[in-house]
Amino acid sequence: xxxxxxxxxxxxxxxxxxxxxxxxxxxxxxxxxxxxxxxxxxxxxxxxxxxxxxxxxxxxxxxxxxxxxxxxxxxxxxxxxxxxxxxxxxxxxxxxxxxxxxxxxxxxxxxxxxxxxxxxxxxxxxxxxxxxxxxxxxxxxxxxxxxxxxxxxxxxxxxxxxxxxxxxxxxxxxxxxxxxxxxxxxxxxxxxxxxxxxxxxxxxxxxxxxxxxxxxxxxxxxxxxxxxxxxxxxxxxxxxxxxxxxxxxxxxxxxxxxxxxxxxxxxxxxxxxxxxxxxxxxxxxxxxxxxxxxxxxxxxxxxxxx
Ligand code: NCD
Numbered sequence: 001x002x003x004x005x006x007x008x009x010x011x012x013x014x015x016x017x018x019x020x021x022x023x024x025x026x027x028x029x030x031x032x033x034x035x036x037x038x039x040x041x042x043x044x045x046x047x048x049x050x051x052x053x054x055x056x057x058x059x060x061x062x063x064x065x066x067x068x069x070x071x072x073x074x075x076x077x078x079x080x081x082x083x084x085x086x087x088x089x090x091x092x093x094x095x096x097x098x099x100x101x102x103x104x105x106x107x108x109x110x111x112x113x114x115x116x117x118x119x120x121x122x123x124x125x126x127x128x129x130x131x132x133x134x135x136x137x138x139x140x141x142x143x144x145x146x147x148x149x150x151x152x153x154x155x156x157x158x159x160x161x162x163x164x165x166x167x168x169x170x171x172x173x174x175x176x177x178x179x180x181x182x183x184x185x186x187x188x189x190x191x192x193x194x195x196x197x198x199x200x201x202x203x204x205x206x207x208x209x210x211x212x213x214x215x216x217x218x219x220x221x222x223x224x225x226x227x228x229x230x231x232x233x234x235x236x237x238x239x240x241x242x243x244x245x246x247x248x249x250x251x252x253x254x255x256x257x258x259x260x261x262x263x264x265x266x267x268x269x270x271x272x273x274x275x276x277x278x279x280x281x282x283x284x285x286x287x288x289x290x291x292x293x294x295x296x297x298x299x300x301x302x303x304x305x306x
Contacts (some may be wrong), residue, residue, distance in 0.1 A: 001116075001117075001118055003121075004120045004130050005109045005112055005130070007128065007130040007133040009130070012174075017299070018134060018292070018296060019134075019138050019292075019295070022138050022291040022292050022295035025291045026288075032305055033064055036297065039301060040060075040066045040094065041065060041066070041068075041095060041096070041097050042069045042091045042097070042098040042099070043067060043071070043122075044091060045100075046100075046103060049122070050265065051264055051289065052122050052123060052289075053071060056120075056122065059290050059293035059296075059297055062294055063297060065297075068095060084111050085110055085111065087111070088100075088111040088112075088119065091115075092115055092117045097118045097300060098118070101123045101124070102125070103124075103229075105124050106127070108120070108121035118301070124162070125162070126159070126160040126227065127165065128165060131292065131296060132166065132167075132263050133170045134292040134296060135263075136261060139261060140261075143259055143284070144220070144259065147171070148176050150176075150177050151178040151217055151218055151220075152180070152221075153180040153181075153217075153220065153221045154182065154222045154224070155182040155183065155223050155224065155269075156243075157183070157187045157225065157226045158183040158188055159189065159190060160231075161225075161227060164189070168193055168197055172197060177203065178205070179206075180206055180218065181207045182214060183207070183209070184243050186236070187240060211246065212253060215250060215253035215254045216254065218254060218255070218258050219257075220258065221258060221259070221260045223270055223282075224262065225267045225269055226241045226269075244269050246260065246269060246270045248271070248274065251274055251279070259279055259281050260274065261281060262282040262285070263285075270282075
């Protein structure tokens with residue numbers, strides 16, 4: 001039995017298979033419409049979510065399966081003091097696979113150690129978000145045609161943004177990927193990302209503060225919101241929240257074929273005037289998230305559709 005806790009849990013070859021399967025699903029969804037009949041997905045969300053939870057549920061429904069779960073810690077027995085390991089033991093009796101989001105880093109890992117069904121990390125604190133990464137890789141591969149030979153700018157809250165941490169980890173495994181990390185001093189990537197991920201893998205990267213200076217160099221711009229819920233005080237958040245606002249003027253500095261991604265939700269960091277730019281692909285990315293999660297569910301349940 002396999003779980004998905006870290007973006008590196010699959011080899012590059014296995015990930016390629018998942019991305020290929022997602023592509024097949026995109027082009028022929030009917031073929032997969034009954035693949036998970038009789039199967040149940042539990043979504044255990046101890047932290048707010050719109051996209052991740054609903055896209056998991058939509059993915060399972062598109063495969064003909066059923067879903068059950070909870071969408072906040074308050075509406076689960078966690079409010080009564082139940083541990084994650086007890087909860088997953090019980091969920092294992094109800095469902096065939098579980099997607100879990102938790103504010104504590106490592107909680108889905110703990111769950112996986114006590115689970116008799118596959119556990120998917122749907123985001124753990126400021127740590128990792130591997131299914132957003134599969135979504136991002138699918139978006140990049142589908143719209144850019146490649147996962148190597150890219151200069152990617154990651155902009156915003158690189159300290160607390162788990163989508164950024166997971167995407168950097170995943171992209172270090174492809175050739176000739178250059179990282180430009182764009183953040184205020186206070187929100188730079190954690191040192192383990194700089195030392196153990198980027199430097200340890202000999203990856204080319206630079207850290208800058210302004211977006212304008214690097215726009216012309218980028219193949220991809222990955223925008224992120226400032227992670228309000230992970231700040232210790234409101235004052236720091238207020239000071240940081242509008243640090244970057246991507247607008248038409250800044251888009252004019254970018255290449256014709258640069259793509260803008262964002263895991264969403266967006267707050268102020270991308271002006272709505274950018275939404276109509278053909279290079280803005282963050283809403284397409286949401287659709288890729290459903291195909292990616294369908295492919296992941298089939299893979300973890302070991303269901304093959306010929
Ligand atoms: C992200 C998350 O939850 O980390 N959202 C998502 O899953 N698409 C990004 C965010 O909340 O900023």
